[in-house]
Amino acid sequence: MRRIAVFLHRHPRLQLRLLLAAPLAWLALAYLGSLAILFANAFWRLDSFTGKVVIEPTLANFGTLLSNDVYRTLALRTLGMAVAVTLTCAILAFPVAYYMARIASPRMRGLLLVAILMPLWASYLVKVYAWRTMLLGNGVVDWVLQPLGLHGPGNGEIAIWLVFSYLWLPYMVLPIYAGLERIPGSLLEASADLGARAGFTFRRVILPLVLPAVVAGSIFTFSLTLGDYITPQLVSNTKMIGNAIYDTLGVPNLPLAAAIATVPVVIVVLYLLAARRTGAFESL
Amino acid sequence: MEESRLVRGGLRLATAVVLLFVYLPLVVIVMYAFNESRVQSWPIVSYSLGWFARAAGDQSVRQAFFNSILAASGATAIALVLGSMAAFAVQRFEFFGRETVTFLVILPIALPGVVTGVALSTTFKTLGIDFGLPTIIVGHATFCVVIAYNNVLARLRRTSRSLEEASADLGADTWQTFRYIFLPSLRTALIAGGLLAFALSFDEVIVTNFTAGPGVDTVPLWVLSAIQRPNALPVVNVVATALIALSVIPVYFAQRIGGETAGVTR
Numbered sequence: 001m002r003r004i005a006v007f008l009h010r011h012p013r014l015q016l017r018l019l020l021a022a023p024l025a026w027l028a029l030a031y032l033g034s035l036a037i038l039f040a041n042a043f044w045r046l047d048s049f050t051g052k053v054v055i056e057p058t059l060a061n062f063g064t065l066l067s068n069d070v071y072r073t074l075a076l077r078t079l080g081m082a083v084a085v086t087l088t089c090a091i092l093a094f095p096v097a098y099y100m101a102r103i104a105s106p107r108m109r110g111l112l113l114v115a116i117l118m119p120l121w122a123s124y125l126v127k128v129y130a131w132r133t134m135l136l137g138n139g140v141v142d143w144v145l146q147p148l149g150l151h152g153p154g155n156g157e158i159a160i161w162l163v164f165s166y167l168w169l170p171y172m173v174l175p176i177y178a179g180l181e182r183i184p185g186s187l188l189e190a191s192a193d194l195g196a197r198a199g200f201t202f203r204r205v206i207l208p209l210v211l212p213a214v215v216a217g218s219i220f221t222f223s224l225t226l227g228d229y230i231t232p233q234l235v236s237n238t239k240m241i242g243n244a245i246y247d248t249l250g251v252p253n254l255p256l257a258a259a260i261a262t263v264p265v266v267i268v269v270l271y272l273l274a275a276r277r278t279g280a281f282e283s284l
Numbered sequence: 285m286e287e288s289r290l291v292r293g294g295l296r297l298a299t300a301v302v303l304l305f306v307y308l309p310l311v312v313i314v315m316y317a318f319n320e321s322r323v324q325s326w327p328i329v330s331y332s333l334g335w336f337a338r339a340a341g342d343q344s345v346r347q348a349f350f351n352s353i354l355a356a357s358g359a360t361a362i363a364l365v366l367g368s369m370a371a372f373a374v375q376r377f378e379f380f381g382r383e384t385v386t387f388l389v390i391l392p393i394a395l396p397g398v399v400t401g402v403a404l405s406t407t408f409k410t411l412g413i414d415f416g417l418p419t420i421i422v423g424h425a426t427f428c429v430v431i432a433y434n435n436v437l438a439r440l441r442r443t444s445r446s447l448e449e450a451s452a453d454l455g456a457d458t459w460q461t462f463r464y465i466f467l468p469s470l471r472t473a474l475i476a477g478g479l480l481a482f483a484l485s486f487d488e489v490i491v492t493n494f495t496a497g498p499g500v501d502t503v504p505l506w507v508l509s510a511i512q513r514p515n516a517l518p519v520v521n522v523v524a525t526a527l528i529a530l531s532v533i534p535v536y537f538a539q540r541i542g543g544e545t546a547g548v549t550r
Contacts (some may be wrong), residue, residue, distance in 0.1 A: 008458055009457075015377075016373055016379060022365070022369055026362075026426070027392070031305045031388075031392055031400075034403035034406065035399075037403065038403040038406050046297075058513060085478060085515055095298035095299060102287070102442070103287065103292055103527055114539060118531055118532065119310065119531075121526070122528045123531070125487075126313065129524060130309035130524070133324050134312055135323070138324075138325035139326055140326045179321045198287060227396020228396075229398055230491070230508070242396065242398045258406075259429075268396065269363070272394060
């Protein structure tokens with residue numbers, strides 16, 4: 001034992017290799033390898049007679065993806081949904097985070113933090129299911145709205161938007177809260193001393209400083225929305241890009257499903273690259 | 285800077301409204317669990333405890349909880365080991381490709397779950413691996429690594445190296461330093477990371493849906509299939525209530541261990 005320890009101490013590079021070997025083997029081989037196998041399938045052909053994948057390079061799957069209007073509609077709808085959900089979460093989260101960070105007493109702040117964290121760990125499916133029961137006919141939503149002469153959002157895009165915004169809200173509140181808390185009070189005092197009114201300080205000092213935190217939160221709201229196929233399936237009849245991947249896989253047509261799967265991946269990677277420029281990664 | 289009374293009042297009101305929005309669905313489901321009727325309509329006419337007994341006796345529910353606990357324990361153990369090793373390498377060594385390691389660790393959680401799920405299931409099929417609990421654990425461990433990694437990395441950044449150096453100067457070897465200096469200083473980070481990883485695994489449905497074999501249900505998979513059977517809904521309500529109650533555990537521990545577990549990454 002001791003000799004191994006001494007040997008390791010003298011050879012830090014070997015230590016490093018030993019440390020990295022297992023995590024890299026897992027992530028690079030198991031995970032990146034799996035992704036490679038999936039995306040390789042996007043270039044293979046499905047034999048329409050046998051239903052088997054034939055290893056024969058082709059761009060036909062991407063051709064189907066680009067030429068078929070259904071996929072364009074799904075991709076745009078999903079992208080629009082991700083943007084709408086992100087904006088909704090930001091708008092709902094900001095006042096809560098601001099109240100927690102700057103106005104609430106320390107005791108209240110602790111309580112609110114727990115109140116926001118709790119639903120984050122309450123099961124995802126339970127929350128979707130709760131909305132499903134509330135939105136169905138004879139549910140709570142109809143019961144509240146009917147006396148007002150209104151009716152629920154039905155089972156279209158609005159229902160999906162509502163449930164996604166509900167689900168991802170805590171992911172937006174927490175980074176914004178942390179971002180607001182990091183702003184030193186002295187900066188705000190300096191701004192006031194220099195004659196800025198509260199509104200001006202908010203726009204010119206607080207907002208620019210907290211923006212990376214908002215972007216950090218948006219990484220969650222955005223990428224979680226892009227890949228989710230379960231919420232659309234449970235609360236609506238409307239399909240998103242994730243449903244297209246799932247359904248195509250069930251056909252089964254793995255090559256086409258793999259080609260469709262490149263759409264959310266490309267969008268997420270572009271979004272991450274854009275987000276990195278704002279310094280959002282330090283706010284994660 | 286002092287916010288005006290109007291602004292403060294408005295913010296307080298907005299916070300209250302958002303919290304109401306957040307808790308309303310959870311309250312509704314808990315109330316439905318006490319609904320005597322098999323039909324879910326609002327308002328609830330009469331209340332009963334009957335479905336709790338029914339759920340507790342349900343063999344498939346018990347089996348699902350058992351499977352979920354096994355899967356989450358396995359995934360958490362793997363994630364803690366791999367995440368700590370990666371965090372240690374990144375924090376304590378300078379090497380080419382350090383950024384890449386961070387990127388690799390984050391990737392499984394940043395990419396949409398459906399992509400991770402399809403990729404893993406395709407690979408298992410290609411390699412001829414049978415689907416079951418082990419494949420679920422592999423999937424979960426892959427996206428749980430980032431949580432252990434983040435927690436351990438944050439802790440390592442805050443503990444100074446001088447303790448380790450002092451330990452070495454006093455004649456301790458690598459193992460002793462590891463045993464008496466590192467482990468104690470990392471303990472709470474490991475507990476917090478493990479807890480969050482466990483909770484994440486316990487709740488995961490998208491990747492699980494692709495990596496579970498036929499007949500192996502975790503709690504979320506059980507809920508997903510039961511939701512679509514109107515007959516099973518009263519039992520689903522009870523299971524949902526139990527899951528809501530269980531979510532207090534990670535929050536409680538995270539609060540006790542301290543705020544640094546912030547990691548909203550999941």
